[in-house]
Amino acid sequence: MKKFVIIIFFMVILMFPNTALAATSTAKDYFPMKPNTVFVYQGYGNEFSSYIRYTDYTNSTRQQLRINNGGTETVNVYEYTFYGVRIRYTNNECYYRENFLNKTANKSEYLIKNPIKKGTTWTLADGSKRSITNTNATMKTTLKTYTGALEVTTTRGTSKTKDYYVKGVGLVKSIHYLEGGYTVMSSLKQIKTNTPxxxxxxxxxxxxxxxxxxxxxxxxxxxxxxxxxxxxxxxxxxxxxxxxxxxxxxxxxxxxxxxxxxxxxxxxxxxxxxxxxxxxxxxxxxxxxxxxxxxxxxxxxxxxxxxxxxxxxxxxxxxxxxxxxxxxxxxxxxxxxx
Incomplete structure:
Protein backbone atom coordinates (compact mmCIF):
# COMPACT_ATOMS: atom_id res chain seq x y z
CA MET A 1 0.00 0.00 0.00
CA LYS A 2 2.84 2.41 0.91
CA LYS A 3 4.60 1.77 -2.41
CA PHE A 4 1.33 2.37 -4.24
CA VAL A 5 0.87 5.80 -2.57
CA ILE A 6 4.45 6.80 -3.45
CA ILE A 7 3.95 5.76 -7.08
CA ILE A 8 0.71 7.76 -7.32
CA PHE A 9 2.47 10.82 -5.77
CA PHE A 10 5.22 10.81 -8.39
CA MET A 11 2.71 10.22 -11.17
CA VAL A 12 0.87 13.39 -10.08
CA ILE A 13 4.11 15.36 -10.11
CA LEU A 14 4.95 14.14 -13.61
CA MET A 15 1.47 14.82 -14.97
CA PHE A 16 0.85 18.15 -13.17
CA PRO A 17 4.21 19.52 -12.04
CA ASN A 18 3.06 23.08 -11.29
CA THR A 19 0.00 21.97 -9.32
CA ALA A 20 1.89 19.32 -7.36
CA LEU A 21 4.70 21.63 -6.36
CA ALA A 22 2.33 24.47 -5.49
CA ALA A 23 0.40 22.16 -3.19
CA THR A 24 3.53 21.52 -1.11
CA SER A 25 4.62 25.17 -0.94
CA THR A 26 4.13 27.13 2.27
CA ALA A 27 4.28 30.79 3.21
CA LYS A 28 7.84 30.37 4.50
CA ASP A 29 9.02 29.41 1.00
CA TYR A 30 8.01 32.87 -0.20
CA PHE A 31 9.45 34.73 2.80
CA PRO A 32 12.65 32.83 3.62
CA MET A 33 15.24 33.74 6.23
CA LYS A 34 18.21 35.48 4.63
CA PRO A 35 20.96 36.05 7.21
CA ASN A 36 23.81 38.43 6.35
CA THR A 37 21.95 39.69 3.29
CA VAL A 38 21.07 43.26 2.36
CA PHE A 39 18.00 43.78 0.16
CA VAL A 40 17.94 47.13 -1.64
CA TYR A 41 14.61 48.43 -2.98
CA GLN A 42 14.24 51.26 -5.49
CA GLY A 43 11.24 53.50 -4.84
CA TYR A 44 8.98 55.37 -7.21
CA GLY A 45 6.32 57.96 -6.39
CA ASN A 46 7.46 58.78 -2.82
CA GLU A 47 10.76 59.83 -1.26
CA PHE A 48 10.47 57.12 1.39
CA SER A 49 9.52 54.27 -0.95
CA SER A 50 13.21 53.40 -1.43
CA TYR A 51 14.61 51.37 1.43
CA ILE A 52 17.09 48.73 2.50
CA ARG A 53 16.32 45.65 4.57
CA TYR A 54 18.63 43.59 6.75
CA THR A 55 18.22 40.59 9.06
CA ASP A 56 19.36 41.49 12.59
CA TYR A 57 18.57 38.18 14.31
CA THR A 58 17.08 34.76 13.60
CA ASN A 59 16.12 31.57 15.41
CA SER A 60 14.33 28.45 14.25
CA THR A 61 10.89 30.08 13.93
CA ARG A 62 11.48 33.86 13.86
CA GLN A 63 13.53 36.50 12.12
CA GLN A 64 14.06 40.15 12.95
CA LEU A 65 14.30 42.54 10.01
CA ARG A 66 15.51 46.15 10.05
CA ILE A 67 13.99 48.44 7.42
CA ASN A 68 15.71 51.78 6.72
CA ASN A 69 14.00 54.16 4.28
CA GLY A 70 16.37 57.07 4.78
CA GLY A 71 13.97 58.86 7.11
CA THR A 72 13.51 56.31 9.85
CA GLU A 73 14.34 52.73 10.83
CA THR A 74 11.70 50.18 11.75
CA VAL A 75 12.36 46.77 13.27
CA ASN A 76 9.87 43.94 12.74
CA VAL A 77 9.92 40.41 14.13
CA TYR A 78 8.36 37.85 11.77
CA GLU A 79 7.16 34.47 12.96
CA TYR A 80 6.67 31.30 10.93
CA THR A 81 3.57 29.45 12.12
CA PHE A 82 1.41 26.63 10.85
CA TYR A 83 -0.93 29.25 9.42
CA GLY A 84 1.69 31.33 7.58
CA VAL A 85 4.12 34.20 8.15
CA ARG A 86 3.10 37.01 10.46
CA ILE A 87 4.54 40.14 12.05
CA ARG A 88 4.44 39.55 15.82
CA TYR A 89 6.38 42.59 17.02
CA THR A 90 7.21 46.02 15.60
CA ASN A 91 9.37 48.86 16.91
CA ASN A 92 9.28 52.16 15.04
CA GLU A 93 12.17 54.65 15.00
CA CYS A 94 14.50 51.98 16.35
CA TYR A 95 18.06 53.06 15.55
CA TYR A 96 19.78 50.77 18.03
CA ARG A 97 20.39 47.07 17.55
CA GLU A 98 18.78 44.76 20.11
CA ASN A 99 17.37 41.24 19.99
CA PHE A 100 13.55 41.40 20.08
CA LEU A 101 12.88 37.82 18.94
CA ASN A 102 11.39 36.87 22.32
CA LYS A 103 9.83 40.24 23.08
CA THR A 104 6.15 40.14 24.03
CA ALA A 105 4.10 40.35 20.85
CA ASN A 106 2.49 43.74 20.14
CA LYS A 107 1.08 42.81 16.75
CA SER A 108 -0.32 39.87 14.82
CA GLU A 109 -0.57 40.56 11.10
CA TYR A 110 -0.15 37.80 8.56
CA LEU A 111 1.75 38.74 5.41
CA ILE A 112 1.11 35.41 3.73
CA LYS A 113 -1.27 32.69 4.83
CA ASN A 114 -1.47 29.02 4.03
CA PRO A 115 -2.65 27.30 1.94
CA ILE A 116 -0.76 28.84 -0.97
CA LYS A 117 -3.56 29.00 -3.48
CA LYS A 118 -5.57 31.68 -5.22
CA GLY A 119 -8.51 32.75 -3.10
CA THR A 120 -6.95 32.27 0.36
CA THR A 121 -8.28 35.33 2.22
CA TRP A 122 -7.92 36.75 5.71
CA THR A 123 -8.89 39.89 7.65
CA LEU A 124 -6.38 42.22 9.34
CA ALA A 125 -6.85 43.89 12.71
CA ASP A 126 -7.95 47.17 11.09
CA GLY A 127 -10.62 45.40 9.04
CA SER A 128 -8.63 45.36 5.80
CA LYS A 129 -8.88 42.32 3.56
CA ARG A 130 -5.78 40.47 2.38
CA SER A 131 -5.81 37.59 -0.07
CA ILE A 132 -3.70 35.55 -2.48
CA THR A 133 -4.79 36.74 -5.93
CA ASN A 134 -2.21 35.00 -8.15
CA THR A 135 0.25 32.14 -7.62
CA ASN A 136 2.05 32.38 -10.95
CA ALA A 137 2.61 36.05 -11.71
CA THR A 138 5.41 37.39 -13.89
CA MET A 139 6.93 40.44 -12.26
CA LYS A 140 9.56 42.79 -13.64
CA THR A 141 11.70 44.45 -10.98
CA THR A 142 14.64 46.84 -11.13
CA LEU A 143 16.92 43.83 -10.62
CA LYS A 144 15.36 41.27 -12.98
CA THR A 145 12.12 39.69 -14.19
CA TYR A 146 10.76 36.94 -11.95
CA THR A 147 8.28 34.25 -12.92
CA GLY A 148 6.07 32.21 -10.63
CA ALA A 149 5.62 35.10 -8.20
CA LEU A 150 2.97 35.03 -5.50
CA GLU A 151 0.65 38.05 -5.62
CA VAL A 152 -0.89 39.10 -2.30
CA THR A 153 -3.48 41.89 -2.45
CA THR A 154 -4.52 44.06 0.51
CA THR A 155 -7.61 46.25 0.25
CA ARG A 156 -8.03 49.18 2.65
CA GLY A 157 -11.05 51.28 1.83
CA THR A 158 -10.46 52.82 -1.60
CA SER A 159 -6.73 51.99 -1.65
CA LYS A 160 -5.10 48.73 -2.64
CA THR A 161 -1.63 47.21 -2.25
CA LYS A 162 -0.18 44.34 -4.26
CA ASP A 163 2.91 42.60 -2.83
CA TYR A 164 4.86 40.11 -4.93
CA TYR A 165 6.89 37.33 -3.34
CA VAL A 166 9.20 34.88 -5.07
CA LYS A 167 10.00 31.45 -3.70
CA GLY A 168 13.48 31.33 -2.20
CA VAL A 169 13.90 35.12 -2.55
CA GLY A 170 11.14 36.89 -0.66
CA LEU A 171 9.47 40.22 -1.38
CA VAL A 172 10.48 41.56 -4.81
CA LYS A 173 7.94 44.32 -5.42
CA SER A 174 5.17 46.31 -3.74
CA ILE A 175 2.69 48.52 -5.60
CA HIS A 176 0.39 50.83 -3.65
CA TYR A 177 -2.64 52.10 -5.55
CA LEU A 178 -3.80 55.09 -3.55
CA GLU A 179 -6.93 57.20 -3.65
CA GLY A 180 -7.01 59.64 -6.55
CA GLY A 181 -5.08 57.38 -8.91
CA TYR A 182 -1.77 57.98 -7.14
CA THR A 183 0.70 55.05 -7.25
CA VAL A 184 3.74 54.36 -5.07
CA MET A 185 6.06 51.46 -5.83
CA SER A 186 9.09 49.72 -4.28
CA SER A 187 11.04 47.37 -6.55
CA LEU A 188 13.92 45.05 -5.70
CA LYS A 189 17.12 46.59 -7.05
CA GLN A 190 19.97 44.61 -5.48
CA ILE A 191 20.72 41.65 -3.21
CA LYS A 192 24.04 41.75 -1.35
CA THR A 193 24.98 38.43 0.22
CA ASN A 194 27.59 37.82 2.94
CA THR A 195 27.25 41.48 3.89
CA PRO A 196 27.08 43.00 7.39
Whole structure:
Protein backbone atom coordinates (compact mmCIF):
# COMPACT_ATOMS: atom_id res chain seq x y z
CA MET A 1 0.00 0.00 0.00
CA LYS A 2 2.84 2.41 0.91
CA LYS A 3 4.60 1.77 -2.41
CA PHE A 4 1.33 2.37 -4.24
CA VAL A 5 0.87 5.80 -2.57
CA ILE A 6 4.45 6.80 -3.45
CA ILE A 7 3.95 5.76 -7.08
CA ILE A 8 0.71 7.76 -7.32
CA PHE A 9 2.47 10.82 -5.77
CA PHE A 10 5.22 10.81 -8.39
CA MET A 11 2.71 10.22 -11.17
CA VAL A 12 0.87 13.39 -10.08
CA ILE A 13 4.11 15.36 -10.11
CA LEU A 14 4.95 14.14 -13.61
CA MET A 15 1.47 14.82 -14.97
CA PHE A 16 0.85 18.15 -13.17
CA PRO A 17 4.21 19.52 -12.04
CA ASN A 18 3.06 23.08 -11.29
CA THR A 19 0.00 21.97 -9.32
CA ALA A 20 1.89 19.32 -7.36
CA LEU A 21 4.70 21.63 -6.36
CA ALA A 22 2.33 24.47 -5.49
CA ALA A 23 0.40 22.16 -3.19
CA THR A 24 3.53 21.52 -1.11
CA SER A 25 4.62 25.17 -0.94
CA THR A 26 4.13 27.13 2.27
CA ALA A 27 4.28 30.79 3.21
CA LYS A 28 7.84 30.37 4.50
CA ASP A 29 9.02 29.41 1.00
CA TYR A 30 8.01 32.87 -0.20
CA PHE A 31 9.45 34.73 2.80
CA PRO A 32 12.65 32.83 3.62
CA MET A 33 15.24 33.74 6.23
CA LYS A 34 18.21 35.48 4.63
CA PRO A 35 20.96 36.05 7.21
CA ASN A 36 23.81 38.43 6.35
CA THR A 37 21.95 39.69 3.29
CA VAL A 38 21.07 43.26 2.36
CA PHE A 39 18.00 43.78 0.16
CA VAL A 40 17.94 47.13 -1.64
CA TYR A 41 14.61 48.43 -2.98
CA GLN A 42 14.24 51.26 -5.49
CA GLY A 43 11.24 53.50 -4.84
CA TYR A 44 8.98 55.37 -7.21
CA GLY A 45 6.32 57.96 -6.39
CA ASN A 46 7.46 58.78 -2.82
CA GLU A 47 10.76 59.83 -1.26
CA PHE A 48 10.47 57.12 1.39
CA SER A 49 9.52 54.27 -0.95
CA SER A 50 13.21 53.40 -1.43
CA TYR A 51 14.61 51.37 1.43
CA ILE A 52 17.09 48.73 2.50
CA ARG A 53 16.32 45.65 4.57
CA TYR A 54 18.63 43.59 6.75
CA THR A 55 18.22 40.59 9.06
CA ASP A 56 19.36 41.49 12.59
CA TYR A 57 18.57 38.18 14.31
CA THR A 58 17.08 34.76 13.60
CA ASN A 59 16.12 31.57 15.41
CA SER A 60 14.33 28.45 14.25
CA THR A 61 10.89 30.08 13.93
CA ARG A 62 11.48 33.86 13.86
CA GLN A 63 13.53 36.50 12.12
CA GLN A 64 14.06 40.15 12.95
CA LEU A 65 14.30 42.54 10.01
CA ARG A 66 15.51 46.15 10.05
CA ILE A 67 13.99 48.44 7.42
CA ASN A 68 15.71 51.78 6.72
CA ASN A 69 14.00 54.16 4.28
CA GLY A 70 16.37 57.07 4.78
CA GLY A 71 13.97 58.86 7.11
CA THR A 72 13.51 56.31 9.85
CA GLU A 73 14.34 52.73 10.83
CA THR A 74 11.70 50.18 11.75
CA VAL A 75 12.36 46.77 13.27
CA ASN A 76 9.87 43.94 12.74
CA VAL A 77 9.92 40.41 14.13
CA TYR A 78 8.36 37.85 11.77
CA GLU A 79 7.16 34.47 12.96
CA TYR A 80 6.67 31.30 10.93
CA THR A 81 3.57 29.45 12.12
CA PHE A 82 1.41 26.63 10.85
CA TYR A 83 -0.93 29.25 9.42
CA GLY A 84 1.69 31.33 7.58
CA VAL A 85 4.12 34.20 8.15
CA ARG A 86 3.10 37.01 10.46
CA ILE A 87 4.54 40.14 12.05
CA ARG A 88 4.44 39.55 15.82
CA TYR A 89 6.38 42.59 17.02
CA THR A 90 7.21 46.02 15.60
CA ASN A 91 9.37 48.86 16.91
CA ASN A 92 9.28 52.16 15.04
CA GLU A 93 12.17 54.65 15.00
CA CYS A 94 14.50 51.98 16.35
CA TYR A 95 18.06 53.06 15.55
CA TYR A 96 19.78 50.77 18.03
CA ARG A 97 20.39 47.07 17.55
CA GLU A 98 18.78 44.76 20.11
CA ASN A 99 17.37 41.24 19.99
CA PHE A 100 13.55 41.40 20.08
CA LEU A 101 12.88 37.82 18.94
CA ASN A 102 11.39 36.87 22.32
CA LYS A 103 9.83 40.24 23.08
CA THR A 104 6.15 40.14 24.03
CA ALA A 105 4.10 40.35 20.85
CA ASN A 106 2.49 43.74 20.14
CA LYS A 107 1.08 42.81 16.75
CA SER A 108 -0.32 39.87 14.82
CA GLU A 109 -0.57 40.56 11.10
CA TYR A 110 -0.15 37.80 8.56
CA LEU A 111 1.75 38.74 5.41
CA ILE A 112 1.11 35.41 3.73
CA LYS A 113 -1.27 32.69 4.83
CA ASN A 114 -1.47 29.02 4.03
CA PRO A 115 -2.65 27.30 1.94
CA ILE A 116 -0.76 28.84 -0.97
CA LYS A 117 -3.56 29.00 -3.48
CA LYS A 118 -5.57 31.68 -5.22
CA GLY A 119 -8.51 32.75 -3.10
CA THR A 120 -6.95 32.27 0.36
CA THR A 121 -8.28 35.33 2.22
CA TRP A 122 -7.92 36.75 5.71
CA THR A 123 -8.89 39.89 7.65
CA LEU A 124 -6.38 42.22 9.34
CA ALA A 125 -6.85 43.89 12.71
CA ASP A 126 -7.95 47.17 11.09
CA GLY A 127 -10.62 45.40 9.04
CA SER A 128 -8.63 45.36 5.80
CA LYS A 129 -8.88 42.32 3.56
CA ARG A 130 -5.78 40.47 2.38
CA SER A 131 -5.81 37.59 -0.07
CA ILE A 132 -3.70 35.55 -2.48
CA THR A 133 -4.79 36.74 -5.93
CA ASN A 134 -2.21 35.00 -8.15
CA THR A 135 0.25 32.14 -7.62
CA ASN A 136 2.05 32.38 -10.95
CA ALA A 137 2.61 36.05 -11.71
CA THR A 138 5.41 37.39 -13.89
CA MET A 139 6.93 40.44 -12.26
CA LYS A 140 9.56 42.79 -13.64
CA THR A 141 11.70 44.45 -10.98
CA THR A 142 14.64 46.84 -11.13
CA LEU A 143 16.92 43.83 -10.62
CA LYS A 144 15.36 41.27 -12.98
CA THR A 145 12.12 39.69 -14.19
CA TYR A 146 10.76 36.94 -11.95
CA THR A 147 8.28 34.25 -12.92
CA GLY A 148 6.07 32.21 -10.63
CA ALA A 149 5.62 35.10 -8.20
CA LEU A 150 2.97 35.03 -5.50
CA GLU A 151 0.65 38.05 -5.62
CA VAL A 152 -0.89 39.10 -2.30
CA THR A 153 -3.48 41.89 -2.45
CA THR A 154 -4.52 44.06 0.51
CA THR A 155 -7.61 46.25 0.25
CA ARG A 156 -8.03 49.18 2.65
CA GLY A 157 -11.05 51.28 1.83
CA THR A 158 -10.46 52.82 -1.60
CA SER A 159 -6.73 51.99 -1.65
CA LYS A 160 -5.10 48.73 -2.64
CA THR A 161 -1.63 47.21 -2.25
CA LYS A 162 -0.18 44.34 -4.26
CA ASP A 163 2.91 42.60 -2.83
CA TYR A 164 4.86 40.11 -4.93
CA TYR A 165 6.89 37.33 -3.34
CA VAL A 166 9.20 34.88 -5.07
CA LYS A 167 10.00 31.45 -3.70
CA GLY A 168 13.48 31.33 -2.20
CA VAL A 169 13.90 35.12 -2.55
CA GLY A 170 11.14 36.89 -0.66
CA LEU A 171 9.47 40.22 -1.38
CA VAL A 172 10.48 41.56 -4.81
CA LYS A 173 7.94 44.32 -5.42
CA SER A 174 5.17 46.31 -3.74
CA ILE A 175 2.69 48.52 -5.60
CA HIS A 176 0.39 50.83 -3.65
CA TYR A 177 -2.64 52.10 -5.55
CA LEU A 178 -3.80 55.09 -3.55
CA GLU A 179 -6.93 57.20 -3.65
CA GLY A 180 -7.01 59.64 -6.55
CA GLY A 181 -5.08 57.38 -8.91
CA TYR A 182 -1.77 57.98 -7.14
CA THR A 183 0.70 55.05 -7.25
CA VAL A 184 3.74 54.36 -5.07
CA MET A 185 6.06 51.46 -5.83
CA SER A 186 9.09 49.72 -4.28
CA SER A 187 11.04 47.37 -6.55
CA LEU A 188 13.92 45.05 -5.70
CA LYS A 189 17.12 46.59 -7.05
CA GLN A 190 19.97 44.61 -5.48
CA ILE A 191 20.72 41.65 -3.21
CA LYS A 192 24.04 41.75 -1.35
CA THR A 193 24.98 38.43 0.22
CA ASN A 194 27.59 37.82 2.94
CA THR A 195 27.25 41.48 3.89
CA PRO A 196 27.08 43.00 7.39
CA UNK A 197 24.95 45.84 8.66
CA UNK A 198 27.13 48.93 9.13
CA UNK A 199 26.33 51.35 11.95
CA UNK A 200 28.27 54.48 12.83
CA UNK A 201 28.57 54.59 16.61
CA UNK A 202 30.03 57.49 18.56
CA UNK A 203 32.48 56.24 21.19
CA UNK A 204 33.91 58.30 24.03
CA UNK A 205 37.31 57.86 25.68
CA UNK A 206 39.51 59.70 28.19
CA UNK A 207 42.71 61.21 26.81
CA UNK A 208 46.10 59.83 27.80
CA UNK A 209 46.70 62.83 30.06
CA UNK A 210 43.54 61.97 32.02
CA UNK A 211 42.27 65.52 31.55
CA UNK A 212 39.00 65.17 29.64
CA UNK A 213 36.78 62.98 27.45
CA UNK A 214 36.79 63.01 23.64
CA UNK A 215 34.62 61.31 21.03
CA UNK A 216 35.38 59.39 17.85
CA UNK A 217 32.87 57.99 15.32
CA UNK A 218 33.48 54.38 14.35
CA UNK A 219 31.97 52.18 11.64
CA UNK A 220 30.90 48.94 13.33
CA UNK A 221 29.97 45.85 11.32
CA UNK A 222 27.18 43.61 12.59
CA UNK A 223 26.46 40.24 11.03
CA UNK A 224 23.17 38.48 11.73
CA UNK A 225 23.02 37.26 15.36
CA UNK A 226 26.10 39.23 16.43
CA UNK A 227 25.74 40.37 20.04
CA UNK A 228 25.68 44.17 20.17
CA UNK A 229 27.14 44.54 23.65
CA UNK A 230 30.12 42.34 22.74
CA UNK A 231 30.99 44.64 19.84
CA UNK A 232 30.65 47.74 22.01
CA UNK A 233 32.74 46.28 24.84
CA UNK A 234 35.45 45.35 22.36
CA UNK A 235 35.60 48.94 21.14
CA UNK A 236 35.75 50.27 24.71
CA UNK A 237 39.13 48.52 24.84
CA UNK A 238 40.23 49.82 21.45
CA UNK A 239 40.65 53.64 21.51
CA UNK A 240 42.55 55.55 18.84
CA UNK A 241 46.11 56.68 19.53
CA UNK A 242 46.24 59.41 22.19
CA UNK A 243 43.14 58.13 24.01
CA UNK A 244 42.91 55.35 26.61
CA UNK A 245 40.51 52.42 27.19
CA UNK A 246 37.51 52.98 29.43
CA UNK A 247 37.27 49.38 30.66
CA UNK A 248 39.93 46.90 31.72
CA UNK A 249 41.18 44.03 29.59
CA UNK A 250 39.45 41.36 31.70
CA UNK A 251 36.09 43.07 32.17
CA UNK A 252 33.05 41.51 30.49
CA UNK A 253 29.43 42.59 30.06
CA UNK A 254 26.45 40.48 31.12
CA UNK A 255 23.62 42.44 29.54
CA UNK A 256 22.70 45.60 27.64
CA UNK A 257 19.12 46.56 26.85
CA UNK A 258 16.62 49.42 26.84
CA UNK A 259 13.55 49.37 29.09
CA UNK A 260 10.65 51.30 27.56
CA UNK A 261 8.84 51.61 30.91
CA UNK A 262 11.66 53.11 33.00
CA UNK A 263 13.11 54.92 29.95
CA UNK A 264 16.58 53.74 30.95
CA UNK A 265 19.29 51.66 29.34
CA UNK A 266 20.55 48.84 31.53
CA UNK A 267 24.15 47.65 31.28
CA UNK A 268 25.86 45.22 33.61
CA UNK A 269 29.61 44.59 33.83
CA UNK A 270 31.48 41.85 35.65
CA UNK A 271 32.30 42.30 39.33
CA UNK A 272 35.98 42.94 38.57
CA UNK A 273 35.23 46.20 36.71
CA UNK A 274 36.73 48.53 39.34
CA UNK A 275 39.72 46.34 40.18
CA UNK A 276 40.44 45.70 36.50
CA UNK A 277 40.33 49.42 35.75
CA UNK A 278 42.91 50.08 38.49
CA UNK A 279 42.17 53.80 38.34
CA UNK A 280 42.24 56.86 40.53
CA UNK A 281 39.11 58.92 41.07
CA UNK A 282 39.65 61.19 38.03
CA UNK A 283 40.32 58.36 35.59
CA UNK A 284 37.39 56.36 36.96
CA UNK A 285 35.06 59.35 36.55
CA UNK A 286 36.22 59.96 32.96
CA UNK A 287 35.79 56.27 32.13
CA UNK A 288 32.26 56.22 33.49
CA UNK A 289 31.39 59.37 31.55
CA UNK A 290 32.78 57.74 28.41
CA UNK A 291 30.78 54.52 28.90
CA UNK A 292 27.54 56.28 29.83
CA UNK A 293 27.79 58.76 26.95
CA UNK A 294 28.55 55.99 24.43
CA UNK A 295 25.67 53.76 25.51
CA UNK A 296 23.22 56.60 26.15
CA UNK A 297 24.07 58.17 22.79
CA UNK A 298 23.63 54.87 20.94
CA UNK A 299 20.15 54.40 22.43
CA UNK A 300 19.38 58.14 22.39
CA UNK A 301 18.57 57.95 26.11
CA UNK A 302 20.10 60.10 28.86
CA UNK A 303 19.72 57.63 31.76
CA UNK A 304 22.03 54.60 31.96
CA UNK A 305 21.69 52.21 34.88
CA UNK A 306 25.16 50.72 35.22
CA UNK A 307 25.58 47.77 37.57
CA UNK A 308 28.36 45.37 38.50
CA UNK A 309 27.37 41.69 38.62
CA UNK A 310 23.77 42.81 39.07
CA UNK A 311 24.48 45.15 41.99
CA UNK A 312 24.44 48.98 42.07
CA UNK A 313 27.75 50.55 41.08
CA UNK A 314 30.12 50.88 44.02
CA UNK A 315 33.80 51.79 44.27
CA UNK A 316 36.03 53.63 46.69
CA UNK A 317 34.98 56.89 45.02
CA UNK A 318 31.40 56.42 43.82
CA UNK A 319 28.38 54.75 45.42
CA UNK A 320 25.04 54.44 43.61
CA UNK A 321 21.71 53.61 45.21
CA UNK A 322 19.54 50.77 43.80
CA UNK A 323 17.82 52.03 40.68
CA UNK A 324 19.91 55.22 40.51
CA UNK A 325 21.19 55.81 36.97
CA UNK A 326 24.18 57.64 35.62
CA UNK A 327 23.24 60.64 33.45
CA UNK A 328 24.86 61.41 30.10
CA UNK A 329 26.99 64.56 30.04
CA UNK A 330 28.27 65.88 26.73
CA UNK A 331 29.39 69.30 27.95
CA UNK A 332 32.86 70.33 26.81
CA UNK A 333 33.48 67.14 24.84
CA UNK A 334 35.17 67.58 21.48
CA UNK A 335 36.01 65.39 18.49
CA UNK A 336 39.34 63.55 18.47
CA UNK A 337 41.57 64.69 16.93
CA UNK A 338 40.59 68.36 16.65
Missing amino acids: LIQIIRFYYPDSNINKVWYVDKKISFYTNDITRSKIVKEFRNPPKGLVPCIGANTTSNWLYYNTISKMVYVDFSANFVKDLNAGSTYESLCLTSIVNTIGGYYNINKVYLTLAGKPYESGHILKKPGEPFITNFNGIGKWPN
